[in-house]
Amino acid sequence: MxxxxxxxxxxxxxxxxxxxxxxxxxxxxxxxxxxxxxxxxxxxxxxxxxxxxxxxxxxxxxxxxDQLITNVKASQWFGIQLDESVDIANLSQLMVFVRYVYNQGIEEDFLFCRPLERTTNAVDVMLLIENFVDAEELDWSRLSSICADGAPSMLGARSGFAELVKRQNPTVIATHCIIHPEALASRTMPQLLKQTLDCAIKIVNYIKTRP
Incomplete structure (x- = not known):
């Protein structure tokens, strides 16, 4: 009970x-x-x-x-998506989601969340990911893809997080989060359409913040 x-x-x-x-x-x-x-x-x-x-x-x-890690280990391939945001204490939190094969289907789950206590550059993000992967004994060779926003710290060609991951597994495919190009597109859309989008956002936020 x-x-x-x-x-x-x-x-x-x-x-x-x-x-x-x-x-x-x-x-x-x-x-x-x-x-x-x-x-x-x-x-x-x-x-x-x-x-x-x-x-x-x-x-x-x-x-x-433990059940999630077991399922991820049993999957032939898995991919991760990263999201970094600031909490109410003004501390950056790195959230990682995982997609893997389970029972002949695709499953998506929340993998872990860790604070970025010093800086939010690619090296710090990679360190958190490496520590988690090593602690849970996950196989880098089974990591097929990573998804993040388009910031240079994430997808930079030389020192971004994606490039650091490719040093562990050169076959990893790096993609942009779908929200990121939409946010960029909204900055150049016509004024009338922008007003409609802003109105829709206000309505959604109004509903979500009330029971």
Missing amino acids: SYAVSLLIARTKKPHNIGETLIKPCLVECAHLLVGKSAESRMKKVSLSNNTIKSRIEYMTSNIK
Whole structure:
């Protein structure tokens, strides 16, 4: 039961102590009213403390990661897509997504997220990727493609991230993220079309920021 409750808390992004301060008292009361004292006493034995919820979420996260790494290793080829953005603490975060073959189909999953604590150049990005690949014992020769934005630090011909990856696997294909050329195209579009696009963006943002 503690795993099921921990999963719900993680999905709703609630504080871990809500299990002990709210959820468990509600379960105990419901068990007492619906079933009886025997069920109430059993429900009280279920641990939903802050530490328990934390450890359960960490275990489930680790298990999901292990399953993903196993599936990627079993795939003949896999590709990665990189996205670098700044969080609310003004710290650059590198997010990496993976695409691989699984059960005769193509799967896409979130691979990992790591902070870029010093700079966001190609060397720092490559260092994070290398550390992850080496730690998880992934095979560079199975990396078929990488996708990133068109910044020189990512796709530069001499010192970009793509060029550093090709030193590990010369057959890697580097492509631009589809959003990047669209963003460039929006800068030169006619004014009337630009106003329509801006209006659509405002509507989407308005809907997304409200329940």
